[in-house]
Amino acid sequence: MTMKTRICDLLKMKDTVGVHPPQQKMTAGAVIESTQLPDIVTLMMKQHSGAPAKLLVKQGDVVKTGQLIAEATAFISAPVHATLSGEVKRISSVVHPLTGELTTAVTIVSDGADDWVETVMVDPDGLSREEIIARVQRAGVVGLGGGGFPTYIKLQPPADKPIHTVIANGAECEPYITADTRLMIENPERVVAGLQIVMRVMKAEQAYIAIEENKPEAIARLRAYLAQLDLPHVHLFVLKACYPMGEAAVLIREVLGVEVPEGGRARDVGVLVQNVGTIAAIYDAVACGKPLVERVMTITGMVAKPKNLLVRFGTTASHLIALCGGVKPGGDELLFGGPMLGIAQLSYDSPVTKSVNCVLVKQSIMKEERNCVRCARCITVCPMGLMPLMFYNYVRKTIYDRLAEYRLETCMECGSCAYVCPAKIPLVSYIRIGKDELWKQTTDK
């Protein structure tokens, strides 16, 4: 630590980052349950970032659980597998629960048997790097932390950007969600084995499993498991509890003390960040040959019995909520994801996709927007060192040219600024408008 940073710290000139919303982790102790399967699933052809998958089935086809029903044809895309055995009832165009775009969806009606395609267990140590990546791609593994980026692409960085460190992201900093925490408590072996596969593929020197300090059970479980295996290159990193600790950029700074350069990606600093759920899915795909058809989700908020469930993709929110005893009076907002990043749903019939980690029912908060009083709280909490109120100022005045100067593109829309704003300004919405305008400007030129 240099003299200058020491003085800065002393004077708190480097403002603290992040916010501390109430944790609300009511399902922290709830064991992951595999429950009664739905009678029907609606599978989006786009459950990942990138191009939609190309449909391979038609109405009336009979499919098995885990059968490929849509293949990835573009480079950034991922295949989709049937999550139930049964009959393809309908192929339709529906509103995507996360993006709002009209997307092709396949509706499968269950035959009740849950008849799986054959999966072959293999020893991952015997597989080559290319075989591992191919298995991850074929299984349709995407980032389960929320991004939904196809994982096989992240496993193949360009040759000039070698990865030295893998960070398994178990921060789970958003309120309510406990899916990753439970996974680490109940299946540490899948996380660690998956991490070792990733390390091998990346030829990484070291790996960190990063968990927030407010999840002592998960920390203890993984620490004990790691001690048992004696892996010298896999470390447990206990993070301060603060939102948005789980954002890759923040996590990298926290764990390694380096920043990803502007406009760059984690791989530019030799780091790969993967959510622990994704890492477990990589293990399932590589070692068990199991396609990604289900994941742990936290069903919580204003439901009678909040739970952590192993959920097949395409299940409707209404089915999951019914399994949790229904909506409590007062719940009038349905979110896919946590309260900070989650996406509000039009209806209880919205089907979940691969990147949904939480189904949250809550009471909506509508606060009247007031004028900014320049309290600078948004600046204090911004984990990216930005000045959100400037984005608000310039978007409101439609002076879009200045947005880039204030590094609008660096914003990852974590919502910390809007959370602390005493004037209840929806800063994230202003930021999105600003990003749209900047994007329009660059495409016009």
Add this chain to the structure above:
Amino acid sequence: MKSESPTGHQPPLVLSSAPHLKGRTSIERDMYIVTGALLLPFFGAVYFFGLYVLLMLVTALITAVFSEYICKMMRKKVFRMDGSAVVTAILFTLTLPPRTPLWIVAVGAFFAIAIGKEVFGGLGQNIFNPALAGRAVVGVSFPVHFTEYIAPTAPWLVDGVTTATPLAVGAAPYWNLFIGNVAGSLGETSALLILIGGIILIATGLIKWQVPLFFIGSVALLSLLLGQDPLFHILAGGLMLGAFFMATDYVTTPLTTKGKIIFAIGAGILVVLIRLFAHMPEGVAYAILLMNAVTPLIDRYIRPRPYGYQGRKMGAIR
């Protein structure tokens, strides 16, 4: 098609964009904490200068709130008791001498709100601290009333003996200065009560401790360098009130902590310069007003370093 329906009746879903959580911060909460913190020095003033002070405050409050209401009506905006007019009224009152005629109080409070704040577009838009703008205007317009300061009287007495302020004379016992047993404007007197109020603001996170520290520190240092008694300069006059309650105003001071520190140092230097070299015994109000004018410039160049930023000078970002 529904697989199963959770609890027969479902209310219609509300759609809103993330984040779906809001902190418990609010403008009203901030303003009423400041009001609470300001009441300490105010009751100190009542104790030292008598009940007339209460009359002054009531006049300022009524005028301020009424002025704001009129302005909002004229601008066809919603009038809200967000507490900002209350804070301005108390602060303005505290800058006045103990026997200021009520009509002057009213004129100043009206100016503070109508011209100091609403003309710029209301709370959050004003460039100058409204209370200080009001104080500057009445100070310049009715100078006779601002040279007569009374000595603190026995509590609850209304008459007082006219005397000079410590800054005009250049001396007073430290202890009297600290607890406030000296002549001066209402809020200039008790350093102790202002300190307690200031600590409340720091503890609730409303102000940054760096601002009063650097403000007072730079006054002490510069006055020491110029051969003055630093402790006297800290305790006498309006420095404590200015450092804790005015140089920390959200609206009229810089946004970043670094910018706030620059603001505080600049104001501190100006205070000493005005006190020693201008034809005025006290300069806190003008020092802060001058720095208010510099605030947009400070904000233009002092910015936090964005994550991943590769260059060095922030002001140079284009």
